[in-house]
Amino acid sequence: MAANVSLRNVVKRFGQTIVVNDVDLDIRAGEFLVLVGPSGCGKSTTLRLVAGLEQVSSGTISIDGREVNNLAPKDRGVAMVFQNYALYPHLSVRDNISFGLRLSSMKRADIAAAVARAAAILELEPLLDRQPAELSGGQRQRVAMGRAIVRNPAVFLFDEPLSNLDAKLRTQMRVEIKRLHARLGNTVMYVTHDQLEAMTLADRIVVMRNGIIEQIGSPEQLFDSPASAFVAAFIGSPPMNLIPCTVEQSGDATSVRLGADNQLCLPLAARAALIGAGELLFGARPEDIHLQPRESTQPLSGVVELVEPLGGESLVHVRIGGELIVVRAEGRQRVQSDGPIKLHVDTGRIYLFGRKDDRCVYPAPQVVA
Amino acid sequence: MSAARQSSILKDSSLLQDIRRDWMLYAMLLPAVIWFAVFMYQPMAGLQIAFKQYSVFKGMQGSPWVGFDHFVTLFQSDFFWRAILNTLMISFYSLVLASPVPIILALMINEVQSTGFRKTVQTAVYLPHFVSFVIVAGIVIALLSPGNGLVNNALEALGLDRTYFLTRPEWFRTIYIGSSIWKEAGFDSIIYLAAIMGINPALYESAQIDGATRWQMITRITLPSILPTIAVLFVIRLGNVLEVGYEYIILLYQPTTYDTADVISTYIYRVGIQGARYDIAAAAGVFNAVVALILVLVANKLSRHFTRTGVF
Numbered sequence A: 001m002a003a004n005v006s007l008r009n010v011v012k013r014f015g016q017t018i019v020v021n022d023v024d025l026d027i028r029a030g031e032f033l034v035l036v037g038p039s040g041c042g043k044s045t046t047l048r049l050v051a052g053l054e055q056v057s058s059g060t061i062s063i064d065g066r067e068v069n070n071l072a073p074k075d076r077g078v079a080m081v082f083q084n085y086a087l088y089p090h091l092s093v094r095d096n097i098s099f100g101l102r103l104s105s106m107k108r109a110d111i112a113a114a115v116a117r118a119a120a121i122l123e124l125e126p127l128l129d130r131q132p133a134e135l136s137g138g139q140r141q142r143v144a145m146g147r148a149i150v151r152n153p154a155v156f157l158f159d160e161p162l163s164n165l166d167a168k169l170r171t172q173m174r175v176e177i178k179r180l181h182a183r184l185g186n187t188v189m190y191v192t193h194d195q196l197e198a199m200t201l202a203d204r205i206v207v208m209r210n211g212i213i214e215q216i217g218s219p220e221q222l223f224d225s226p227a228s229a230f231v232a233a234f235i236g237s238p239p240m241n242l243i244p245c246t247v248e249q250s251g252d253a254t255s256v257r258l259g260a261d262n263q264l265c266l267p268l269a270a271r272a273a274l275i276g277a278g279e280l281l282f283g284a285r286p287e288d289i290h291l292q293p294r295e296s297t298q299p300l301s302g303v304v305e306l307v308e309p310l311g312g313e314s315l316v317h318v319r320i321g322g323e324l325i326v327v328r329a330e331g332r333q334r335v336q337s338d339g340p341i342k343l344h345v346d347t348g349r350i351y352l353f354g355r356k357d358d359r360c361v362y363p364a365p366q367v368v369a
Numbered sequence B: 001m002s003a004a005r006q007s008s009i010l011k012d013s014s015l016l017q018d019i020r021r022d023w024m025l026y027a028m029l030l031p032a033v034i035w036f037a038v039f040m041y042q043p044m045a046g047l048q049i050a051f052k053q054y055s056v057f058k059g060m061q062g063s064p065w066v067g068f069d070h071f072v073t074l075f076q077s078d079f080f081w082r083a084i085l086n087t088l089m090i091s092f093y094s095l096v097l098a099s100p101v102p103i104i105l106a107l108m109i110n111e112v113q114s115t116g117f118r119k120t121v122q123t124a125v126y127l128p129h130f131v132s133f134v135i136v137a138g139i140v141i142a143l144l145s146p147g148n149g150l151v152n153n154a155l156e157a158l159g160l161d162r163t164y165f166l167t168r169p170e171w172f173r174t175i176y177i178g179s180s181i182w183k184e185a186g187f188d189s190i191i192y193l194a195a196i197m198g199i200n201p202a203l204y205e206s207a208q209i210d211g212a213t214r215w216q217m218i219t220r221i222t223l224p225s226i227l228p229t230i231a232v233l234f235v236i237r238l239g240n241v242l243e244v245g246y247e248y249i250i251l252l253y254q255p256t257t258y259d260t261a262d263v264i265s266t267y268i269y270r271v272g273i274q275g276a277r278y279d280i281a282a283a284a285g286v287f288n289a290v291v292a293l294i295l296v297l298v299a300n301k302l303s304r305h306f307t308r309t310g311v312f
């Protein structure tokens, strides 16, 4: 069971502050949609609007083609998993899971069956008679999901469900959530500010900023074609290097100047997009800058500031002009700290963004459906 | 940390060592310890007169021991048994009728949506706590006055007879407990409100998505969540069951209502202070204290058993 969800011109104000600003969003039935963005950008509020815990100031929200603006949360066919689990401390795991069902006039046998099914899916059977205080963080999270599953909702809403867990458990639970979605096929709206969670879980990612949608797209689209420097910095880890540059054009050749010593020639295709451009932001991902020259690379020179070995790879921090950039070096390459270094930038994979509006100007932004 | 230092911490965890390390905490504890010593433990020495034929002229040391004579006298006195019975009755009715009121009040205040209205209500119900019992007694006496009291005026307007309630033993408990609730219920609700404030708001949101009504949220989330608080306060109250507020009773009772109004503490007051039988009064006090201690221990055990919370 799954339902599509659509938000039309949704605005939410708290007093004078506009927290969600004219959001349009269509979520397909069965889709796993992840909302990301910096703290306070309105992710939770958007989710709570869909849940019915907050009322829209204007605009409409529909679930399964039906407008739900005036529907009580329980009638919307949604279930929500909260960041702090929201387990009832005085009830056993079993009673926590069946809480919602017991409120309705469901038969005891049916409730028991539903609990058993949810417990089986989440491997909670041995824990059913424990109190929440006797569970680990990951187990509590699973109980919270169990409570959502038994309601058999058309739409799952997750608000940073994993942020209270340690890194290892988070990875494990991430896999479980992905499996759960594959198995149940419900529509999911999932809020996180962990970009890795977003990348691994999402069918599509929505990047929000100050209450507006900055970009929507599949993880690959967002990674490969960020609409703005903001998105570029948000998706990917370590984030894309962004440093000020100047565009110089002489005859047919277009190039960007990075500091006093470095200049990169751009492909012919860039020329049209950059006519009249002056000061821009140059962007290159750490994995697109190499220590050895390759076919499509051009050299840059800088000074190594710091090397962070991560085992299979190292992060090399290099000063270029006045700016620091991070390079991801594969394998165990020996890099001397404090020494001069030649870097090789893959010019097929560089980005240029406006300095003021931070929109992507090169490569030409793709129009994404 | 060096091994030597570590072992010294493990070895010398004596009280003295503790005090040296956490002397600031102990310094903060000191005033309370002194207060207890001076006002609670030092007077206990005087309890010995319960077992002596006390004479003011011979003094505490000089008075001869008489064993349990005074207790025997007390138990043979109908008035003492009446006082015990009255104490238990008033306490029992207070426990049953007055204890739930602050809880209900707190639940109701918590449901009020408008902040302004809530603050007004809270102020209004807290205020009587700060009024002294002397004034409350004055108000009660004036309200119930047979001559021109509001209550009797109302009764008369309804075609009923005027009654001098304060001289009628059957009305005493109602008046005492009713006015005590009026005075203290609001203030007592603060602690429950604080407990309610501590409940995770996400529990209510989760229940809202599950389709719980406001009433279901109260009975299934709020009440169970503050149950430990309720239990602890109940234990404390049960321990105080024998300590009926005697000042207020003395202000309200009259010889005609002694039948229901005379409690152990007022009995001690009349016999001991007014009748100058300090030894008998001390014996009654010791008896009172022993029963109270037993009650606290039992109540705490029960609470531990049923709610897993106790005062100690």
Ligand SMILES: Nc1ncnc2c1ncn2[C@@H]1O[C@H](COP(=O)(O)OP(=O)(O)OP(=O)(O)O)[C@@H](O)[C@H]1O
Pocket: A014, A019, A037, A038, A039, A040, A041, A042, A043, A044, A045, A046, A193
């Ligand atoms: N009930 C409220 N009253 C007033 N302002 C609110 C309320 N709820 C949220 N806000 C404001 O709305 C903005 C967005 O809040 P929201 O919780 O949606 O952010 P978020 O994107 O979920 O952030 P985070 O990642 O920190 O959870 C914040 O600036 C917050 O202060």
Ligand SMILES: [Mg+2]
Pocket: A043, A044, A045, A159
């Ligand atoms: Mg949030």
